[in-house]
Amino acid sequence: MASDPYKPPRQIGGELVIPIIAVGFTLYFFSTIWNSPWTAQVSAFMVGGILLLVCAIFFVRSIIWLRRGEGTLGFSNLFTIDDIRTGRIGLLVMTIAYVMFIDYLGFTLMTFLFLAISMLILAKGRNPVFITLISGVMALTGWAVFIWAFDTRFPRGWFETTMKAVLTNG
Numbered sequence: 001m002a003s004d005p006y007k008p009p010r011q012i013g014g015e016l017v018i019p020i021i022a023v024g025f026t027l028y029f030f031s032t033i034w035n036s037p038w039t040a041q042v043s044a045f046m047v048g049g050i051l052l053l054v055c056a057i058f059f060v061r062s063i064i065w066l067r068r069g070e071g072t073l074g075f076s077n078l079f080t081i082d083d084i085r086t087g088r089i090g091l092l093v094m095t096i097a098y099v100m101f102i103d104y105l106g107f108t109l110m111t112f113l114f115l116a117i118s119m120l121i122l123a124k125g126r127n128p129v130f131i132t133l134i135s136g137v138m139a140l141t142g143w144a145v146f147i148w149a150f151d152t153r154f155p156r157g158w159f160e161t162t163m164k165a166v167l168t169n170g
Helices: 014-032 038-068 081-086 089-103 105-123 128-149 158-169
Strands: none
Touching: 014 038, 081 089, 089 105, 105 128, 105 158, 128 158
């Protein structure tokens, strides 16, 4: 099937960034689980294998587009004005902030802030009360399940320390 002469070729270079990073991260992840229990290894290899399969399918599809002339390795679509309009840049900033500040603010508070601000960005500021309530419920559920019930090693902050004191001392 020949490409449409009136349609410009798809810029695949920008679309390849995340799959390439995903493959690199998955291979790094595989290298870190060798000394883990076999059940964790099986789960990790299953999830990582699915991610590698999906990336491989995309790479094959990209090669087909390149061979047909339907795509180029251009990067002009990597960052566009739509990224600002759709909130993509804001979500990227929030993701980086989450990783940077979770150790200082703790799992629950940082998760609440991340969810609330991200949903406000996606909703373009509409329904702030509803979004705040939903974010609070989700963050508290995460705290109740992961920190209080299962005692995982998620970062503890002001909220987790206060709740531990309240639950211990009544």
